[in-house]
Amino acid sequence: MKIPFSPPFINESVIQEVVDSLSSGWITTGPKVSRLENRMANWLGVDKALCVNSASAGMQLMLEWFGVGPGDEVIIPAYTYASTATAVLHCGAIPVMVDADPNSFELSINNVEKAIGPKTKAIIPVDIGGWPCNYDALFQLVNREDVQKLFTPQHPHQEKLGRILIMADAAHSIGSKYKGRPVGTLADLTVISLHAVKNITSAEGGVVLFHLPAPFQNEEEYRKNKIISQNGHSKNVHEKALNDGWRYDIVALGKKINMTDLGAAIALAQLDQWEEMQARRNEIFHQYAQALKSIKGIRLPQFADDLRQGNGHLFMIQLVDASAEIRDQLISEMKDLGIALNVHFVSLPQFTYFQSIGVQPENYPHAVQLSNSEVSLPIYPQLSDEQIQFLLKSLIFVLSKLGIG
Numbered sequence: 487m488k489i490p491f492s493p494p495f496i497n498e499s500v501i502q503e504v505v506d507s508l509s510s511g512w513i514t515t516g517p518k519v520s521r522l523e524n525r526m527a528n529w530l531g532v533d534k535a536l537c538v539n540s541a542s543a544g545m546q547l548m549l550e551w552f553g554v555g556p557g558d559e560v561i562i563p564a565y566t567y568a569s570t571a572t573a574v575l576h577c578g579a580i581p582v583m584v585d586a587d588p589n590s591f592e593l594s595i596n597n598v599e600k601a602i603g604p605k606t607k608a609i610i611p612v613d614i615g616g617w618p619c620n621y622d623a624l625f626q627l628v629n630r631e632d633v634q635k636l637f638t639p640q641h642p643h644q645e646k647l648g649r650i651l652i653m654a655d656a657a658h659s660i661g662s663k664y665k666g667r668p669v670g671t672l673a674d675l676t677v678i679s680l681h682a683v684k685n686i687t688s689a690e691g692g693v694v695l696f697h698l699p700a701p702f703q704n705e706e707e708y709r710k711n712k713i714i715s716q717n718g719h720s721k722n723v724h725e726k727a728l729n730d731g732w733r734y735d736i737v738a739l740g741k742k743i744n745m746t747d748l749g750a751a752i753a754l755a756q757l758d759q760w761e762e763m764q765a766r767r768n769e770i771f772h773q774y775a776q777a778l779k780s781i782k783g784i785r786l787p788q789f790a791d792d793l794r795q796g797n798g799h800l801f802m803i804q805l806v807d808a809s810a811e812i813r814d815q816l817i818s819e820m821k822d823l824g825i826a827l828n829v830h831f832v833s834l835p836q837f838t839y840f841q842s843i844g845v846q847p848e849n850y851p852h853a854v855q856l857s858n859s860e861v862s863l864p865i866y867p868q869l870s871d872e873q874i875q876f877l878l879k880s881l882i883f884v885l886s887k888l889g890i891g
C-alpha cells in the first residue's frame with residue numbers, strides 16, 4: 487500500500503472550477519482572485535485579504551511596507567521554514583533567530599523577550615503545524631511600556647503603529663483559533679500559504695490578512711499593496727479589460743507577485759468543501775492520537791486546549807529520547823513499507839546557508855534537538871480508513887523494533 491505524504495486535494499468540483507476558468511478565457515488575476523479575497527476576509531473576520539503568489543512573497547511585501555530595511559532586526563523562531571528568515575533577509579534586515587523551549591515546537595515567548603532590542607522592528611510568530619502561538623502574551627510584550635520605549639520608528643508606518651509589528655507566519659494555520667478567534671484576527675498582519683501541501687491550496691499562493699489597528703485604514707493599505715503586487719499598475723489587466731481599454735499608470739515601485747485565477751479556482755472549490763475536509767482531518771488526527779497515546783518515548787501533538795484549536799495541518803511527533811539516527815531509520819523503514827513520513831523542520835541554524843551568514847547551531851540547542859527528534863505523519867482528508875490502519879500498524883511495529891514502545 488502506498489501512502490504519499492501530502493498530495494493535493496483534487497476532486498471533480500476542483501477540476502470543474504479550474505475548467506470553468508480555462509473555458510472563460512480568463513486565466514490570470516481576475517474575478518476569481520477577487521472572489522477568493524472577499525471570501526477569505528469574510529470567513530476569517532478581517533477587513534481585507536490580499537492574494538499573492540506565495541506566502542514568502544506576501545511576508546516580504548509586508549515587511550517592506552512596514553519600512554523594514556538595512557540595520558533593522560526582525561525576531562523569528564529558529565524552528566521554522568526558511569522563508570520566515572529569507573523574507574527578512576530580502577529586505578536587507580537581520581532575522582534574529584530565537585531558540586525553542588525544551589520539548590515544545592512553539593515559539594518561545596521568553597526567548598523573544600530576551601531578543602528584543604532598539605533595532606527590533608517586527609516579530610514573526612509561526613503557528614507550527616497549525617497550532618496558534620500565544621498571541622495575548624506577544625501583544626502584552628510589545629505593548630509593555632519599557633518595550634515600547636525601546637522602539638525607534640524610522641518610517642511613517644512605524645510611527646503610526648508606535649510599537650513592534652506582529653506579523654504572523656500562518657502558512658500552516660488557516661482555520662485555527664485562539665480564544666475562539668480565527669487566525670487572521672490575532673496579529674496585525676497574517677500571512678497564510680496556499681502552497682500545494684497546505685490545507686487549502688491554489689497550487690502556489692499566499693494570502694495577506696489585514697488587521698491593523700486604528701488609525702490604519704486596512705482598506706487603504708490593502709489597495710496600496712495590491713497595486714505593488716501587480717507591478718505597480720494602477721489597474722490590473724482584468725480591470726483594464728472591463729473599463730476603458732489600454733490606458734494605465736504606474737503609480738508605485740511594483741513587484742510581480744499576483745495570484746492567477748487558475749490558482750484561485752482551486753482554492754475556491756476547496757473552500758466550498760472546507761467543513762468536510764476539516765472534519766476528516768480532525769477525525770484522522772484523533773485516530774492517530776488515540777492509537778499512539780500509550781507509546782512511551784513519543785510526545786504527541788495537541789489538537790486543542792483551553793486557549794487554542796488547531797487545524798491538524800501536521801501531525802508532529804517528537805521521539806523524546808531517540809537520536810537523529812533512530813529517527814532517520816524510522817523514516818527509512820516506513821518508506822520501505824510504502825509510507826512517506828517527513829520532518830518539520832530541519833531548524834534554520836542547521837542549514838549551510840544560515841551558517842554561512844553566521845548563525846551557529848550551538849546557540850540553538852533546543853531547536854536542533856527538537857528538529858533531530860521530530861517526525862510528521864501523513865494527514866490529509868483523502869486518506870482512507872484502510873490506509874490509516876495500515877499506517878498505524880506499520881508505525882507501531884517499526885517503533886517497537888527501534889526500541890520505542
Ligand SMILES: *Cc1c(COP(=O)(O)O)cnc(C)c1O
Nearest residue numbers: 540541542567569657679681691
Ligand atoms: C510553506 C511555508 C511557508 C512558505 O509558503 P509559500 O507559500 O510556499 O511561500 C512559510 N512558512 C512556513 C512555516 C511554511 O511551512
